[in-house]
Amino acid sequence: xxxxxxxxxxxxxxxxxxxxxxxxxxxxxxxxxxxxxxxxxxxxxxxxxxxxxxxxxxxxxxxxxxxxxxxxxxxxxxxxxxxxxxxxxxxxx
Numbered sequence: 785x786x787x788x789x790x791x792x793x794x795x796x797x798x799x800x801x802x803x804x805x806x807x808x809x810x811x812x813x814x815x816x817x818x819x820x821x822x823x824x825x826x827x828x829x830x831x832x833x834x835x836x837x838x839x840x841x842x843x844x845x846x847x848x849x850x851x852x853x854x855x856x857x858x859x860x861x862x863x864x865x866x867x868x869x870x871x872x873x874x875x876x877x
Contacts, residue, residue, distance in 0.1 A: 789815070789852070789860035790868060800868040803860050806842060813847050815860075816840050820870075 789803045800820060807814035819837035845852035851859045 788818075788863040790863040791854050791858045791860040792868060792870075793858035794871075797871045798869060800870040801854070801858070801860075802863065803854065804838075809844075811846060812844050813852060814842050814844050815852070816842050 785805055785808055787805045789805065791801045791803070793799055793801075802818050802820050803815045804818050805813050805815050816838045817840035819839050843854075845854070851861045854860050
């Protein structure tokens with residue numbers, strides 16, 4: 785609980801989304817999407833608190849090999865704390 789996961793996805797552009805684990809069950813996890821406009825320092829595990837800017841309702845997913853599916857086209861992996869690059873939605877790569 786409290787770990788931050790990241791998903792980098794897209795076609796002709798790169799989108800980055802951050803998620804926070806809010807509950808761990810026997811075979812599933814519960815997570816919320818958090819605002820990516822906060823600085824990476826704020827998103828460290830020690831600073832990730834209930835005060836995070838949550839931008840989604842809680843969702844559940846099956847954790848498999850250290851990742852979980854957030855959609856049919858994207859998986860989230862534990863965030864290493866490194867900066868993530870997102871391209872502009874109009875201009876792509």
